[in-house]
Amino acid sequence: MANNLTPRQIVEQLDRYIIGQREAKKAVAVALRNRYRRMNLSDKLKDEIVPKNILMIGPTGVGKTEIARRLAKLVGAPFVKVEATKFTEVGYVGRDVESMVRDLVETSVRIVKEEKMEGVKERAEKLANERIVELMVPKKKKQTNMKNPLEMFFNQQQTEEDTTEQQEEDNVEQKRKRVAHQLAMGELEDHMVTVELDDQQPSMFDMLQGSGMEQMGMNMQDAFSQFMPKKSKKRRLTVAEARKVLTQDEAQKLIDMDEVSQEAVTKAEQSGMIFVDEIDKVTGGNDQSSSNVSREGVQRDILPIVEGSTIVTKYGPVKTDHILFVAAGAFHMAKPSDLIPELQGRFPIRVELDKLTVEDFVNILTEPSNALLKQYKALLETEGINVEFSDEAVNRLAEVAFEVNQETDNIGARRLHTILEKLLEDLSFEAPDINMETIEITKAYVDDKLSSIAKNKDLSQFIL
Incomplete structure (x- = not known):
């Protein structure tokens, strides 16, 4: 995919896989387009323009990670996803924050190496x-026997051999x-x-x-x-x-690995993208009694990397000045303002992702290229069964998912995986022994399998 996609084209590509979240898509599309614009500037001005990092705020399962991942795939840019909670402050046991840059360079090396290998x-x-x-x-190995030097004068068989x-x-x-x-x-x-x-x-x-x-x-x-x-x-x-x-x-x-390393470092510096998930979990909040080892300390360690510093890797020093950072968090227990002020300032673009509605759930089930219903239909087709979902059944599935999310913890689109597994549990088990070619999933079938569980809050909390 070309790097010179317009913001509108980027959003259209993301729409194929992610439902809704227009504002978040626009923000990342503009950030990506600005990279292309920057590459066309003079060297003097190019160094002055730094990427505008993005902070995504929204509950789990609404598409935060998927937007960043699809975006990186779209342009073939080096991309790594890390969880902020896995890092500890420098000097303590655990991964230090610089390892995210090393991971990015490793990813970049793999991409460049694959491109070079494809070329040869x-x-x-x-x-x-x-x-x-x-x-x-x-080939037969030649037998080199030690011979008397005088044989070359007397041995008549040499020519025949x-x-x-x-x-x-x-x-x-x-x-x-x-x-x-x-x-x-x-x-x-x-x-x-x-x-x-x-x-x-x-x-x-x-x-x-x-x-x-x-x-x-x-x-x-x-x-x-x-x-x-x-x-x-x-x-x-x-x-x-x-x-x-x-x-x-x-x-x-x-392939020349020195050339690969050099190109990979440049690619990571100029077009790399680091997605820092669970950033809200390293805020101090009001809990002053907890240890700082994985909280404010990690924020202070992340700060110089986001600001722009040089990290030493096995492939050479890497400057982080032009790496795009996308941070994300649900911010249920904390607010973006609970991050240290210096880090807040390094994420100037704030995007709030919407909670999913019933209509969104219907679209997630049917519209994307990798829609869930298409996946389950394809799996059961391997057993010779063609499963069809009626429109009423799809709407009812979306309603059940929305209701369970409202009454229990809101886990977004991931709720659909749980509900579909429960719905098709018996069918998946009996599929090899069924001789029917086509099975239609109706609203009545959905109600029969799910309604009793969805209505009982105690059961839905554990099963759905």
Whole structure:
């Protein structure tokens, strides 16, 4: 997808997956378009313009995370989602906030690497086929026996041996040409070959992941890898599987990882997006007795990253000045004003997301490209059953979801997953044994399965 989409086009793309929330979509679309505008400015002015970070306020399940995720996919930008509650203040056990930038760079490296590997795919596949041919028709190893130096003057058989070796080489070459032709025609896809590959065993330094010491683990791993030999292992694969594995292996050799790292760092700096969820959970609020280790301390640590600082990663230093930060929180127990003032000022765009109505629930069930009813219909079609939902049944499902959200905790669109699972529980269980081709879900069927539970507040609290 091109980076020069207009705000209107961005909103239209988001509408395919997310229902409602017009204001939030407009805010992120403008933020994305401003990036494109900034890239067309002179270098002097470009450095002065920083992204306007966004704070999304709204209950769970209304589309906060999905908007940011779909937006990043839309433009192929590096994107990471982190929970503010997982971080602790620097100096305590746990992940420090700088790890979010390191995660972003890792994502950027993966994106750039995939693009580069796609560019050399044809060449890599050709080299992989050559390796498969070599595996299927190996050359005979020459026997180098120690001979008396005087034999070169007296041994009359030397010329005959050379001729025999040449004939054998010609035979191997002809066999390889024949096998290469059969490979190209797809006649050997199920043949088995033994492939030798680098052993990708988890490193002993992986135990440091998530403990706030990832960077130290990476540095130690890089240092030890220079001294420790690479292990390899043999795998028995079909030709089709071997081609995939060897193409990947050859593509890795063809790309320049230094160039990938450099491009990835630039991509992360200029178009990276970090989504910080549960930002409301690190506000102090009125609870002064709780520890600051995962609250105000984390806010103070996040502040310099959002303001713009340089974070050291294994791929080089990364400047966070132009990374777009999108923070989100339900703010049930706290208010945005409970965040420290300096952090509030770094999120100038505030967007309040709407609570979902009955009409929104109906649209969520039917309209998006990945609508829930389409998913459940597709799952049951694998059993040879075509499930149809009447309009009255869809409306009733939406009403039940809305009512349960009103009476118990409001979990937004996620309530539909619970309700549909309960509704189709018996049908999913009996599907392999049913001989009917088409089943219609009616309003009466929905009432029969859900009404008694929805009306009983105690039951709905636990079941729905």
